[in-house]
Amino acid sequence: MKPEEIYADRRARTHALHLGMWIFLGSETLLFAGLFGLYSAYRAQFPADFATAVGHNDATIGTINTLVLIVSSFFVAWSIHALRGGHRRMCIASLVTAMALGASFLGLKTIEYSHHFAEGIAPGAQYTSTELPEAGARTFFTLYYAMTGLHALHVIAGLAILGWLATRVRRRRTTTERHVELELGGLYWHLIDVVWIFLWPLLYLTG
Amino acid sequence: MTESPLPESFWRDGRGLRGWLLTTDHKRIGILFFFGTTLALILGGTFALVLRLELLTPDKTLVDAHTYNQLFTHHGVVMVWMFLIPSIPGVFGNFFVPIMIGAKDVAFPRLNLASFYVYLLGSVVTLVALVAGGVDTGWTFYAPYSASTNGAVGWVVTGVFILGISTIMSGINFIVTIHTLRAKGVGWMGIPIFVWTIYATSIIQVLATPVLGLSLMLVGIDHAWGLGLFDPAAGGDPVLFQHLFWFYSHPAVYIMILPALGVITEIVCTFSRNPPVSYRLLLVSALGIAFVGFLTWGHHMFIAGMSTFDSGVFGALSMLVAIFSAIKVFTWVATLYGGRISLGTPILYFFGFSFLFVFGGMSGVAVATSSLDVHWHDTYFVVAHFHFIMVGGSLTAYLAALHYWFPKVTGRQYSGRWGLVSAMMVTLGFFFTFMPQFLLGNAGMPRRYYSYPDRYQWLNVMSTAGASVLALGLLLTVGALAVACVRGKRAPADPWGSASPEWQVPSPPPQHNFVTPPDPRHGPYDYDGRERSE
């Protein structure tokens, strides 16, 4: 049956959608919980090796990527702000900027991955590097690939959503009057940002 | 017999098959889930029967060891993820929660339909494994064996992952529905306990399922490309997989049992025409179980090489869950007191349930006692314990629910006599299937044993005999209800004299649930109030 028939008014529906999105975000975050659990357990097992391995990661790229995601997050928030203020073009522009930043995040990640592969630092059985302590480093980098890989998948999904939203705004489907989907899409993108905010120190800084 | 057709109801929307396959009506989706889960039950049950027959003799009876190992794996996978988890929420939750809170539908009807098709997809993918070589890891997928075995591990873990997505979808849907769609005047304390248990269940589903999805994915990747996260040869730690697995799978037990407890509450109150002796305790214990269930996963790992420290902590925490379950049991018994109890098939199932669930639960306390678990772990005692909860608890309650709400859903009554017979066969059959298994466990027969020392045979024979009675009982139930669907007497709106909202709408309910808007003046257990106003 039609939403109008189910809900008292559109505000009730908006509220419900936000609720649903937040619960979904909680669920999404717990998808990473297992990896955080493994990370902390293995780190407790090989403290020294993990430190060395973290040190081996390129903190510069990591830090730049962090800033990139934060700024993109800002532009997503800004796009909502703009649309609420009725500035359609600015909304589209900020969405596109956010997407560009997201894409460059993935670009930097690819560069990083290629560096690692060049050194024989590949996940699991493909790990051939010998310069780092055998036991811990391999595990660290397997986790590194699992965590960043899962995160990258979310970034790709997020980019798709942002693109879809941008076209909706352009086609005047998403408007100042009704833009709940923009808010929800934004929430998803911010979650991706938040997850990375935690991955960054764990994988690049705390050497 | 000539009989005027049933009144206008959700069964007819004039759109034929399309109306069923593309429906967004929560009631129809409930029916779809009923057929899905019933098929799963039949499939899993068949596997179980073959297993039981194989165990009639100490060595080969029917199938070879490899087939046997695959059968118990697929039995577990099908029963847990394709039947038990979606059964009560998917069927009765979908059908009744909106009506119980006075809503026309769930918050996200399309998401609801999607969750059914995702469930279907997941089931299919899981079953592809059967033809793709089968899986012999056991439903627990313990590393490193699950990584090294050459079976269709990839198919099963992917299938279960997809099933998990369906679970999360419906979990989100229920939580939002209960939060936002309660009719005017229906407060949090004015909803039936069944709604509360579905709410608690949904919370667990949303929070725990992703962790399972991830760990199974890791196992799948490990099996396919040697990720080695849990592989000792690569510095991995297999015990950590067990941590992740049980972090989901212990709460999952409560996903399976909480809705059952809700059903039982409804039945006890309706048939004794007494409000629950303490609504507050029932709802606190439901939420309590949901929460504490997350703190106890380690009691599956006492002898797995886990630290003694963790064993102590998890052992103590595990005892708390039993408390909450005990509160529920006492509340039910106290609710019967002073009632005007009408006997019917559902309440008879409750009688069986009361013994099976309490003993099953207490045997849980027993295996949570670490020194005793050392002897019992991975023996038939554990098998018997969780079947008491899953079958004696959940399945019994599912059948009780089926008989309780049958008149509402179909608009027809079934034969009480056949209901009684099948209920007795199911309960006794179950009892004789699994009581011997406690004794087998005490004697030390490990689970997942294809062949066993001769001294265990007589108990296995008894267990198999019981299993066949149980199977017959289930067939009888299906048959009796099928007959009732076409031949049954027309059922009134409220055959049991309940006060719960779903009984105030016609049987079967009309398309948009309510002819007259729901009347919140009387709570779901306000029997006298209803009577006076009628």
Next chain:
Amino acid sequence: MNELFRTLLNLPEQASSVALRIDVLHYVVIAVSMLGATGVAVAVAVLLFRFRRRPGGHPPVSRGHVPLWAEVTMIGGLLTLFLAFWAVGFRQFVTLQTPPANSMPIYVVAKQWMWTFAYPDGSATTDDLYVPVGRPVKLVMTSRDVIHSFFVPDFRIKQDVLPARTTTAWFEATRAGPHDILCAEYCGLEHSRMRGRVIALSDDDWARWADSRATPAAHDLATMGARVASERGCLRCHTVDGTPHLGPTWAQLYGSTIVLTSGDRIKVDEAYLTESMMDPALKLRAGFAPIMPTYQGLIQGVDVAALVEYIRSLADRPLELDPPPAAPLPPKPIPTRAP
């Protein structure tokens, strides 16, 4: 009384020093469970009958609200009971986890689908584990493939056996005769046939058995370990007389407490030594480079046992320079069934 309950509950014989204590707790817990469940069921049955709907209806009963104190007592009472179970059970559990100091070490290697046992005297057996009655035995266990679980129902002990890690279990047999060993962790095709026996022998039978094992060129596990050490090149990095070298010296190593690179302190025991052979970098001793290769899969259970015994034998060796052990001795055939 004990016999009655044991038979009722279909428990196997109590053949270890801990079995009786554990069973008594078992009786209590199961009795409580049975009584509880039956009690509830009976109560339900009685109430269903007593308050069944009658034509005239029964005189209304006043059902006051459950008073708070009743709730509290009920909940408190049960919680105390369950926590009592936990307290007693956990104390027994700790006992099961901590082998007595004087126990005889036996090295267990599990593989699909057999058990191999290596004894301090250098001999080894497959599937049958020979032990003396009345003397604590400590099992130092590891697996070569997947997870197995060492389970002896008559002893009420069970312990998972993990690859690349050692777990320990201990028991003191109190009754002579064979006791089944069952694998309790699903380990693949022949899981249910991965069985063995603990042959518990009275003192003189044990002595006789030990003699029967002794061959003319008899030498104990430690001597064998010395041979393995030189054959495997351990002595290229490890000294046996305290001289500092690439690896930690073995003199006075066993039983000492060392500091790891992680900063933790650890007591050097069978578990740590075995683990360090299989996964040297896992718990690296402070002040040493992670240069030792892993011997996982390269070195057989008996040789591991031999090395550990050898290092044990050096525990109280005075730290003075003396020639490293003699050149390789003729290898001694080790009876093991082909996998």
Next chain:
Amino acid sequence: MDSTDSADEPSFPSGRSLVIALVALAGLTVVSWGAAQLALGAAGTPVALGIAATKAGVVAVAFMELLRASTLARVIALVTVGFIALLCAGTVGDVAFR
């Protein structure tokens, strides 16, 4: 319509607050990076995670409008964090005390 015309809810975050949040986040990022260069040793990880938590808080409040969202949303946020902590505690409690 969409909750834009709602008197009973706190008004939307102003553009200014968004900019301030951005500056704060960038600043914290730099601080965290700097702290890492100092090699604080054992204190390093807690510090880094503390800063990360602060940043996450800023994002949640300024960008995700967590304070405008319903109570349940806030509960979910807390529960999620709590459960991750729980899982880590359980696994570490095993590995560390083995």
